[in-house]
Amino acid sequence: MLPQRETFMNIDDKGVFYLVAILTILCIIAIVALYFYRWKRLSNKDECRIPLKSKQVIQTLVDILLGIRVFKNNIVSGLMHFLIFWGFLLLLLGTALLSIHEHIVPFIKGNFYIGFSFVLEIAGLMLLTGIIIAIFRRYVERLTRLERRPEDLVLPVWILVVVVTGFFVEAARISQTHPQWERWSFVGWMLAQTLNSEASLRLYPYLWWAHAIMSLGLLLFIPLSKFFHIIGAPISIYLQRLPRETHTEIQDLVFMDACMRCGRCVDICPCTNAGEPYSPRDFVQALMRSQWEESWPHRTLKLLSDSGQKEALLRLWHCTTCGACLEVCPVYGPTFRLVLRQREQAVEEGTLVPELLAQTLERLYKYENPWMASKREKLGWMEEQHKTKLIPQGKKEFELCYFVGCTTSVDARARSIASSFTRILGLCGIDYGLLGDKEPCCGDIAKRVGEVGLFMEKMDACQEIFERYQIDKIVTSSPHCYYTFKTEYTHGTSFNVWHYSIFLHKLLKDKALQFKNSMNLKVTYHDPCYLGRHSRIFDEPRTLITSIPGIKFCEMPHNKEYSLCCGGGGGRMWQGNELNGTERMSEIRAKEAIGTGAEVLVTACPLCLIMMEDAIKSLGHDKKIKVMDLNELVLEAIA
Ligand code: SF4
Ligand code: SF4
Known part of the structure; x- marks a missing residue:
């Protein structure tokens, strides 16, 4: 006899099963469509046209299928995720293939059936092991980055029940005939040896239905829980991989919905580690929740996870925009970008801006630097020989402009950066010019605290000066000026900019240093x-x-x-x-x-x-x- 199995053995109400299955799938599609509708509604119309880039699609697929980001710096989490992901995916594919076999082409038989059964057995074990690791880490090891909300327990236990009932359904089926090829379904085979064949015959339909209903319920729960990341994460990863100039609000919306509260950002955030009442995960969750509340009368689609209290949103001034959270977030979520958008809103509305920060912005506006230093004070680091380095207007005398920066010009300790660097340039025979008291602020601080208007003003002032003084090569003391010129300026490419470390490295390579x-x-x-x-x-x-x-x-x-x-x-x-x-x-x-x-x-x-x-x-x-x-x-x- 050819190795194969009867899919609906002893199950009379096939029609009822298919009706429930179709309804479940339709519900899932409707819920997922709601997410898409919301992303579209809350984004700028033009932003919804997302370019399809093959390189990013391939990178995203590789990332997702191998779980590269989850493995990064965390082998146990990576392994747990890999087991759950592949176990779940293979079982889902197996079920889909069984439906094709049952209703379209009967192809799962003979040696293929044996291989198919073996692979599904392994998949079930992978899923089981992954879930046990997940439960262990959250409830036994009690990792601090992991929350313990109702949803966090319901989901793994639900999956556990689905997998275990699946093995018992298989065992009950095998125990009725014990065909030798079912040895390849080794877990079911072993369990079958312990079962009484008459009892299994009676119990089989109940077990089968329990397993089927639990499985369909689990699928329905995916878009309603943090498991939405199964759908949201690939989209978020793809969007975040797009070039910087295509960054849009839709990326932030998808990222927030894809966040599965893994807490990796909490583990690495310097504010949280310093005992400050700020957590990037809570901020993301609170913002996601508040945006759902604004756009959807029933708050959020996610059930049982009432995380992200509103007060987390008020803590936006804690973030140093250091970017560490982005390095570890499995969905490549730049929490600091959400923080910056919220800061922009707060500054625009004039609410919630801390007193000291408001004063700094005022100083920046009035004195053109955050230190309240006069133009004369900004020249305080300069020695006699530097006076000959001032760039004249309308005549290109110097190839390179050294952009000293506000803090380096003013702070007593930081001034040594400027004097050391200019001495190195002199010793290496590099000619350079200085803007002296004409040097404006690059606008970095304004940008980081959300004062967009002031930042634009500073950007315009800098670009106007660079043009007027024919400056096209700039070396900066501060990484902040460097990043702002290179990344934030709309005409960043019209001049070359280096941080001094890159410049010195170039000199070292050229043997000038x-x-x-x-x-x-x-x-x-x-x-x-x-x-x-x-x-x-x-x-x-x-x-x-x-x-x-x-x-x-x-x-x-x-x-x-x-x-x-x-x-x-x-x-x-x-x-x-x-x-x-x-x-x-x-x-x-x-x-x-x-x-x-x-x-x-x-x-x-x-x-x-x-x-x-x-x-x-x-x-x-x-x-x-x-x-x-x-x-x-x-x-x-x-x-
Ligand atoms: S923001 Fe990213 S790292 Fe932080 S909890 Fe969400 S998914 Fe995890
Ligand atoms: S960028 Fe902000 S939220 Fe992210 S790790 Fe740094 S301080 Fe924390």
Whole structure:
């Protein structure tokens, strides 16, 4: 006899089953359509035309099928997700193939049937194992990043019941005839040995119906729960992979609906880790919920997950826009972009803007820098020889413009970045010009706190000056100016811009920069967020440091894209200690640096320099570890 099985053995009401199945599928389609309708309704009409790019489609498929993002930096989560994803997918495909076999072409028989049964058996075990790992991590290991809401228990238990009843349905079927080929359905076969064939015959229809109803119910629950990410995540990943110029509101809407509350962002967020009452996950959930409330009378389609309390929305000023959450989010969700949009709204409405921040914006408006420094003070770092470097108007005298930046010009500690860098340029024979008191603010702070009007004003002022002074090559002290020029300026491509670390690296490669002095030092490096994560400049500063003879370089536990924020970005530098939690972010980072045993902590941003030096001092370790800007270190090695 040919190996095969009867799909509806002892089941008389096939019609009822198909009716329920069709109704379930129609409900799922209707619910998913509601999501699409909402995304479309809340987005700008033009934004709804999403380009179809084959490269991004392939990247998304590979990402989804292999679970690359979930595996990233978290093997256990990756494995758990892989088992659940493939187990679920194979079982779903198997059921679809069985329907084709039953009603269109009977092809599941013979050796194919044996292979088919074996694969489905493995799929069932994969799903079971994945779910057990998920339950263990949430309820036994009690990972802090995971919430324990009703939905978080109902869903895995539901899946567990579906898989177990599935195995018992199979066992009850096998126990009635015990055909030898069913040994390949090894779990069902083993269970069948323990069952009484008469009892299984009687129980079979009840088990079958229980399994069928539970399975269809589970499918219906997918779009109504955090499992919506099965549909939302691929769309979100694709949209977030599109080039930056196609970033639209629809990406944010999809991301919020696709968020499955995995809490990876919570684990890495420097605010949460510093004990501040802010969590990126809660912010995303609260915003998603409030937007659903505005557009849909029944609040949200998601059941049993009343997460994201409204007060989470009020904590938007905590985020330093460091970008760490984006590195770990499985659906590539840039929470800080949602934060920025909310800040823009708050600034526009004039509500909820913290007092100190409002004062900073006022200073920026009045003094053209956030430090309330006069034009004369901004020139305070300059020595006599710098006066000859002032760029004249209407005549192209200098190839390169060194854009010093507000903080570097004004802050007593940060000024050393400018004096060191100009000395290095001089020693390497690089001619450069300065804008002096004509140098405007790049507008970074205005942008990060949501003051779009002021940012546009600063952008226009900068572009007008660059044009007037015929500047087309710029090197900046600050990663913030660099990122703002390169990424935020609408005409960012009309001039070339480098952060000084990239520029020095270029000089090193061209042998214009050569290290003469050996430095017998153990050095570690702190990646500034806007140079590292946001601009992907990780290697250049490290190459510069490790090229200095005698230096022993060591990494901190969090480095490169996983580096910890110093707490100075996103406008936090100007918010005092008001938002601080149980610990300062800079002190958490300083402790990591101290833990490496390094004698020097190098960084490449004026804000990081100020924050880290302050933290090392307040921890009382300033005698053991020195904070230096990369320029200062390079200068010592060549001077
Ligand atoms: S925002 Fe991303 S990382 Fe954070 S909980 Fe949602 S899915 Fe997870
Ligand atoms: S950008 Fe940084 S501070 Fe803001 S939510 Fe993400 S991890 Fe937290």
